[in-house]
Amino acid sequence: MTHDGSRNVSSSSGNPYRKEGLRGPLISGFGAMSHIRRKLSSFEEYWRASKAWERQGLPLGTGRALANAGFLKVDDLRSANALELASIPRVGRKSLAILHKLANRTQARP
Numbered sequence: 001m002t003h004d005g006s007r008n009v010s011s012s013s014g015n016p017y018r019k020e021g022l023r024g025p026l027i028s029g030f031g032a033m034s035h036i037r038r039k040l041s042s043f044e045e046y047w048r049a050s051k052a053w054e055r056q057g058l059p060l061g062t063g064r065a066l067a068n069a070g071f072l073k074v075d076d077l078r079s080a081n082a083l084e085l086a087s088i089p090r091v092g093r094k095s096l097a098i099l100h101k102l103a104n105r106t107q108a109r110p
Helices: 043-055 060-068 074-078 082-086 093-102
Strands: none
Touching (some): 074 093
């Protein structure tokens, strides 16, 4: 508060924590470019999806990362582009090669 009892607000929105000139939250990185995939509704669904990926030859950690990213079935892989798959945490080169094979596409060599 200022000395006359009024609040010192930095923007017209009334939020003193919002900097002037910003219209919304700043989103950067690849996550802002990808479309929103279906979120899991329960731990049981998450666990089933993770184990299904493990049965396909992927490590359990990669299966969990895919389930967290909304990839529950092989059809979900086919709808994703290569950059989206490569940007999922815990998906390394070997797992990425398996994913491309499952999606029936060839992996581009760097």
